[in-house]
Amino acid sequence: IITDIICGFPTETDEDFQETMELVKRHNFPSLFINQFFPRPGTPAAKMKRISTQIVKSRTRELSEYFQTVKPYEGREGKIYSVLVTETSHDGNYYVAHNEFYEQVLVPKLPELMGKMFKVRVVSTSKFSMIGELIDDSQVIRPSLADALQLGQVSGGAGKEATENSAPLRQTNTSTLMQPSQLHKYFKTTFILVLSVAVFIRILQIVHIL
Numbered sequence: 001i002i003t004d005i006i007c008g009f010p011t012e013t014d015e016d017f018q019e020t021m022e023l024v025k026r027h028n029f030p031s032l033f034i035n036q037f038f039p040r041p042g043t044p045a046a047k048m049k050r051i052s053t054q055i056v057k058s059r060t061r062e063l064s065e066y067f068q069t070v071k072p073y074e075g076r077e078g079k080i081y082s083v084l085v086t087e088t089s090h091d092g093n094y095y096v097a098h099n100e101f102y103e104q105v106l107v108p109k110l111p112e113l114m115g116k117m118f119k120v121r122v123v124s125t126s127k128f129s130m131i132g133e134l135i136d137d138s139q140v141i142r143p144s145l146a147d148a149l150q151l152g153q154v155s156g157g158a159g160k161e162a163t164e165n166s167a168p169l170r171q172t173n174t175s176t177l178m179q180p181s182q183l184h185k186y187f188k189t190t191f192i193l194v195l196s197v198a199v200f201i202r203i204l205q206i207v208h209i210l
Helices: 014-026 053-069 160-165 178-209
Strands: 001-007 030-037 080-088 094-098 102-109 117-125 130-134
Touching: 001 014, 030 053, 030 080, 080 102, 102 117, 130 178
Parallel strands: 001 030, 102 130
Antiparallel strands: 080 094, 080 117, 094 102, 117 130
């Protein structure tokens, strides 16, 4: 679970901020986006009396300092997870994978692992992620229900044989399709009909009021 917190909203009291701190300490979010209130033009909050800048900065600093002490993955060494690799880490040294809880696990940057699922064992942890090594007997699989269809293969068939034995696709009878001029006339007639009904209903409402 991750969340965003705005420090210093115009109506935020000291008690409100302490409740925010208690919430953060209770859940120890692995990721937390902390922002100071900004009076966006055109919003009701922009017209409210603002809290002093010193108080806003103090609350932001207190919240940020606590968040830096949170180590959500501490003690995970030895845990085994099934992960899916989706991207490369910012430093380019690892592939980034996620487990079923969408927790970030860094794995060896081996080309055959991109887009694949496999099991890893956590060997170390940091503030924002875990580092995992492949389990020796783990099977590397592509997360897909089936292989992509071959050119000309019909979905639901059993390969080439099913494709060859399947019934030919039905051809569309283009003579039954409306021409552009016919479509224009159809929509124009429909619009006039709907408008007439709306006017009639409005007249009934006026008569009823009178």
